[in-house]
Amino acid sequence: MPYRPFQSTYYNERMQASPALLRARAPYLVKNTITGAAIVALVIGIYTYTIKVISQDEFEDVIVPPEPVRRPQSGSTTDEVKLAMAQKKQ
Amino acid sequence: MRPPYTCNRCLSLIKSSRPQLRPTPPVRIPRRHHSTKPALPKLSLPKRGLSSTANRKFNQAFEPFEYVDPEGQRRRTVLSEDNLFHSFTHSPVPEIRKRAAFMRQHAYCPHPSHKPTRVAHSDGDLESRKSSETGTVPAHVNFECPDCGVPVYCCEEHWADDYEAHLEVCDVIREINQDDHDLRSGRFFKEFEFAEPQMEEILVNMTSWDTYLYTRDYDALNEDREMRQATKLLTYPMTIASVIHELSPYNIRSGGSMTPEGLKSFSALRHTLHPPRTGGGDTWKNPRLAPPAVRIFVLGARAESSLPRETWMQMIYLFHRVQFSLNFIGPEAMMNRSEPLPERTPNNPFGAVVEDRISNALKISTFVEYYHTLHKTGHFYPYDPYFDVFVVFHPGFGNPASMHEWEETLPLLLETKCPIIATGYSPWDTKQDVDFLQTRFSNEMDILLDPMENRFRSLRWDINDFDPHDVSCDNWGLYAFRGKRYETTRKDADEEVHSERTE
Numbered sequence: 001m002p003y004r005p006f007q008s009t010y011y012n013e014r015m016q017a018s019p020a021l022l023r024a025r026a027p028y029l030v031k032n033t034i035t036g037a038a039i040v041a042l043v044i045g046i047y048t049y050t051i052k053v054i055s056q057d058e059f060e061d062v063i064v065p066p067e068p069v070r071r072p073q074s075g076s077t078t079d080e081v082k083l084a085m086a087q088k089k090q
Numbered sequence: 091m092r093p094p095y096t097c098n099r100c101l102s103l104i105k106s107s108r109p110q111l112r113p114t115p116p117v118r119i120p121r122r123h124h125s126t127k128p129a130l131p132k133l134s135l136p137k138r139g140l141s142s143t144a145n146r147k148f149n150q151a152f153e154p155f156e157y158v159d160p161e162g163q164r165r166r167t168v169l170s171e172d173n174l175f176h177s178f179t180h181s182p183v184p185e186i187r188k189r190a191a192f193m194r195q196h197a198y199c200p201h202p203s204h205k206p207t208r209v210a211h212s213d214g215d216l217e218s219r220k221s222s223e224t225g226t227v228p229a230h231v232n233f234e235c236p237d238c239g240v241p242v243y244c245c246e247e248h249w250a251d252d253y254e255a256h257l258e259v260c261d262v263i264r265e266i267n268q269d270d271h272d273l274r275s276g277r278f279f280k281e282f283e284f285a286e287p288q289m290e291e292i293l294v295n296m297t298s299w300d301t302y303l304y305t306r307d308y309d310a311l312n313e314d315r316e317m318r319q320a321t322k323l324l325t326y327p328m329t330i331a332s333v334i335h336e337l338s339p340y341n342i343r344s345g346g347s348m349t350p351e352g353l354k355s356f357s358a359l360r361h362t363l364h365p366p367r368t369g370g371g372d373t374w375k376n377p378r379l380a381p382p383a384v385r386i387f388v389l390g391a392r393a394e395s396s397l398p399r400e401t402w403m404q405m406i407y408l409f410h411r412v413q414f415s416l417n418f419i420g421p422e423a424m425m426n427r428s429e430p431l432p433e434r435t436p437n438n439p440f441g442a443v444v445e446d447r448i449s450n451a452l453k454i455s456t457f458v459e460y461y462h463t464l465h466k467t468g469h470f471y472p473y474d475p476y477f478d479v480f481v482v483f484h485p486g487f488g489n490p491a492s493m494h495e496w497e498e499t500l501p502l503l504l505e506t507k508c509p510i511i512a513t514g515y516s517p518w519d520t521k522q523d524v525d526f527l528q529t530r531f532s533n534e535m536d537i538l539l540d541p542m543e544n545r546f547r548s549l550r551w552d553i554n555d556f557d558p559h560d561v562s563c564d565n566w567g568l569y570a571f572r573g574k575r576y577e578t579t580r581k582d583a584d585e586e587v588h589s590e591r592t593e
Binding site for chain 1: 310
């Protein structure tokens with residue numbers, strides 16, 4: 001076996017775990033899987049709860065104000081302001 | 091593929107006209123350690139279609155050939171990986187042929203029709219089936235089982251008759267056969283390249299061999315054979331380390347085998363083995379007083395004392411800032427060792443071979459003496475349960491062949507009140523020793539570790555040359571005991587035994 005200084009012998013050339021590594025991990029496989037599943041379930045639970053609480057379907061409590069009465073549009077706003085200032089001066 | 095150096099036309103012309111001149115086959119690339127791994131990649135230079143050198147062929151698998159191993163040494167391989175199963179009598183290795191001849195002279199056929207030759211040591215022993223009234227003359231083994239290659243019965247009829255009993259050990263013996271040939275095959279043993287010392291903060295997981303090898307950063311031992319060969323050596327330091335280290339897998343819960351008395355003894359040892367940091371270092375500017383070395387006495391040492399020192403250092407690498415003095419004591423302590431014994435001088439009154447240049451943390455002394463002789467002179471006195479531990483590897487306390495040697499030593503060991511870690515080489519051997527200790531010393535000793543299978547036992551089994559069916563593995567069983575302490579009590583007061591206050 002050529003000595004590869006920066007590659008761990010616990011992984012083969014294709015970076016798959018070697019049998020020695022799998023044997024070393026074996027006593028912890030079940031416990032770690034359960035812990036991982038519990039953490040993922042916790043995260044999913046937090047997301048579900050948050051989105052459920054902030055998402056609403058009924059909007060009856062929001063009162064939409066009625067449309068305000070509009071004057072006919074004569075010109076731009078600056079003309080209207082000038083008109084109002086002239087009226088005030090008089 | 092178009093050959094890059096030779097013209098195509100010339101090539102085809104030469105090949106057609108001279109059919110004998112074939113291109114050389116690729117040079118047999120030495121297979122290192124697995125037969126499953128692909129061979130080394132071919133040289134990056136493109137090969138010529140035609141060559142002018144002679145045609146070389148490697149025919150027989152065990153024709154010795156030389157190669158250069160990764161360390162740069164030249165080695166001769168005698169056997170290849172897939173050619174390891176050979177009958178002992180016709181083995182290519184002369185040492186193994188000698189062993190087969192030895193077995194034929196000394197081992198007896200276990201078939202029940204013969205008379206027994208020795209006392210049966212357990213219920214499962216094949217000797218217990220024999221009867222001395224109706225048995226025939228005991229015969230030496232002669233017939234080799236074709237499945238395991240070791241002479242196990244005197245003739246083929248007895249082998250066929252007793253096949254069920256033989257089947258229990260046949261595949262183990264076959265494995266032993268392959269491992270023994272493998273050890274002498276001359277290959278490069280990458281499994282004997284042990285790991286380097288690590289820093290203190292890396293915690294070593296001692297739940298099993300695999301977790302230990304991984305957390306200590308050994309090279310991966312993917313094959314079972316590599317694990318077997320490596321653990322056979324490492325079992326000696328690791329058995330001791332797994333018991334005395336604070337990360338030991340033996341605990342006082344109901345599944346772990348330590349008893350509360352054991353926890354007391356080993357906690358005292360661990361107080362010394364894992365000292366708190368004192369601010370001291372290895373320069374002249376911050377020296378600190380160091381405590382005396384932890385003494386490990388290996389009694390009845392035989393092959394353990396000849397283990398390579400790097401193997402014993404693997405135990406030392408687990409303990410930081412502690413010094414060890416390893417003492418091998420026993421009449422056969424210099425077995426397999428070629429050093430001459432020094433003279434007995436006043437400075438070295440027992441002619442011990444002292445090796446103190448191994449490391450700053452380890453000194454090994456070998457005494458070729460019985461332990462009781464040394465004990466009575468007070469050479470190692472005082473014995474401190476915080477610093478001293480006794481280890482006995484397969485002592486055979488209850489084995490009739492070796493019981494008498496331990497007669498005098500055992501009471502003296504119990505007197506020292508230091509923990510004694512003991513192993514056995516098979517389940518019945520461990521049971522025999524523990525039963526003997528319980529019947530002889532039950533009220534004088536405390537069990538510190540209940541007898542059970544050692545997590546760090548050797549995974550490789552061995553045949554006993556005197557009885558091929560008695561397969562044993564180094565340090566199979568593990569237990570520990572210690573002499574009970576007697577407290578002085580007042581005549582009128584209540585007797586308090588082993589309570590917190592009086593100890």
